[in-house]
Amino acid sequence: MSDLDAVIIGAGHNGLVCASYLAKAGLRVAALERRGVVGGPVVTEELWPGYHISVAAFWMSLLQPKIMLDLDLRKHGIDVLQTPAGFQPFASGGSLVFWSDTARMQEEIRKFSAADAEAWPRFVAHMEGLMPHLRRLLFEVPVDPTTGRLGDMARSLALAWRFRHVGRQFYDVWDLLTLSAHDFLRRWFESETLLTALGCYASGSGGNISPKTPGSAYVLARPMLRDPDTPAGPGGLVKGGMGAVTQAMRRAAEAAGVVIRTDAEVARVIVENGAACGVELKNGERVLAKAVIANANARTTFLRLVEPTHLPAGFLAAIRRIRTESSCFKINLATEALPRWTAYDSRKLAAENPGSITIAENLDELEEAFESARHGRMAPRPYLWILTPSAFDPTVAPPGKHVVSVFGGHVPYRLQGRDWDDAAREELYEIVMRQIARYAPGFGNSVIHKQVLVPQDLERIFDLPGGHVHHGELSIDQIFFRRPVAHAAGYRSPIANLYMCGASTHPGGGVTGVPGHNAAKVILQDRKKGVRPELFAWRGA
Missing domain, CATH: 3.50.50.60 (FAD/NAD(P)-binding domain)
Incomplete structure (x- = not known):
């Protein structure tokens, strides 16, 4: 070579x-x-014979x-496979389906707040209006405006010129970068349910943030940064x-x-x-x-x-x-069966399984999980984002078996007074299984194999600094x-x-x-x- x-x-x-x-x-x-x-x-790795896992x-x-x-x-x-809409259950038996169609999503929200349902199209239009600027910004090469070099000064001016049409939306972009997700969302919505359902994306963003962390509003734009309407597909x-x-x-x-x-x-x-x-x-x-x-x-x-x-x-x-210190974790499972979500099954929707499942009961639990991690503890009720790939892709599991992916937040990089040993990982696993069982009773009995990855594991395996x-x-x-x-x-x-x-x-x-x-x-x-x-x-x- x-x-x-x-x-x-x-x-x-x-x-x-x-x-x-x-x-x-x-x-x-x-x-x-x-x-x-x-x-x-x-x-994708074959962690156990026949089970092909998206490890991280x-x-x-x-x-x-x-x-x-x-x-x-x-x-x-x-x-890319077509999957049904995502789903979020609540302990009350209620639930929220994240329909992509605006009118259908309005009716879903109306169960919790008529005012929030009316605000939904305005919120979507506001966010979509920012996307052209944010997508363009992705492909900009950052400049150093402090060098005094003519070339850098010219590039800084050129950057400003390319974004001259931002206009008053400059302040909207600034709000995304500086406000908490919770404060940003409160400009449109009032119900605790919707503030939790949208704000919890901060807890699952991979960052060491919560919905009430200043500067966390930017995560609300991330699902829209990829334009789905191109020949590349969704x-x-x-x-x-x-x-x-x-x-x-x-x-x-x-x-x-x-x-x-x-x-x-x-x-x-x-x-x-x-x-x-x-x-x-x-x-x-x-x-x-x-x-x-x-x-x-x-x-x-x-x-x-x-x-x-x-x-x-x-x-x-x-x-x-x-x-760089992270507070997210990943649990990969091989199972005999998929979780049966009580609230989902009760709705008798056309799709047998939801495309994804969000576990976030309320803002207090999300903040408690974040604060627990900050103080070196495992929270009893962490945020979870769950996928069941084998429900839609038979290539990832043996016939009749399944794989389940659980991404969660928050756990500390360093536990207070103890190490992330096998016993600590087992404790985290049991916490997650109890959290899932609130909404899908008995699922833990179907687990055949498990892999529990905490921030130190993500750092060791993938060289992610601090597991970030x-x-x-x-x-x-x-x-x-x-x-x-x-x-x-x-x-x-x-x-x-x-x-x-x-x-x-x-x-x-x-x-x-x-x-x-x-x-x-x-x-x-x-x-x-x-x-x-x-x-x-x-x-x-």
Whole structure:
């Protein structure tokens, strides 16, 4: 493996996207993956014979249509299945079905509040009105407005010009970035039920936030960031599990000429004369390239793979300050049967099973779960988002058996006064089973196998810093031109020829593919214009 234009550290989905764009532009590219399978957290693994599990990521809601179409990912194997509407039961026996049709959703809401039903179309129209700006912002390369360089000043002005039509909606976008989800929603809705049903998305966002955390309103926009009305088709449950997404990306990359190696752990970035020129693997092998691109998170890249003598002290201090501690967990189950939701069955809907199930009884329980995690405890009634893929995809389980995915919040990264040992994981599992049993009695008796992943497991298996699925909080101090840190947000590092393309960069985590797309754009521009050391210079204190 020689004469490479680019070597990518990590074959997660963003690394594969970046590799594909570079190879399609004619570059010689290799991607090196630490694990035995590509995809990072976007994988399907056969944890038990015949049971194919989306171990971490579980729902394709954000992968951008532009990337799917550019890389022809549907041809390479992405097949999104049609599933029924999502469902949320309540202990009273009531429930909420999340119909996609506005009029039908209004009637669903009317059971709880006539005023909220009337407000629903206005809320949807408001959010949809913001989407063109937010979708465009995803693909913007962040600028550093503080450098004083003419090029950066010109790019800042160009960015402002491209968004000149935002107008008064600027303040609406600002509200999404600064208000809590609860405060934002209260502008439209009054019923506790709807405030819980919509606000609980904050608890399931993968961030260390609750519905009442300032700045959490942005999560309300995330389900709409992917335009469903394009030739790429809608998002949703992927046939074969989420690993089908990254396997399609792998096929697209290899078709473009990318060399992909698994079980190839990078030990360090080789830096000579102030510039990155390759990597050294754990086994001592050196892979040289004109550019090194880190799909690994920023903490791993700059605190483990690069000698500190090559980086400015201020930059290293900023990397250490990135808030990455997670409070989410994932439980994967193989079962004899699917859960029977009492409230769902009583409604006698056309679909035998809901497309997804949200467990969030009220705002008090959500806040208690968040506060418990902050103080090192497991909450007795955590938030849960549950999928039953085998109800719609027979390829993921043996005949007559099932798989169930449970994503939850919140648990602490570190338990108070104890470790996350087998006993602690078993305690969390029992808590979750009791929570499910409130709405689906007896389901726990059908479990054959289980996998319980807490933040430390997500960190260990997938190198997610602090177990954080976004590589760090998506708060206003850690987004756009401050992601991963201020003065290094344009996919370049302070070391010449060392780039970043993972979720530590704009626009952050979620299976969007956008960091990989944007990083490739910057790398190709640098090659076209000629790599200039000043582009990588650290301007921070």
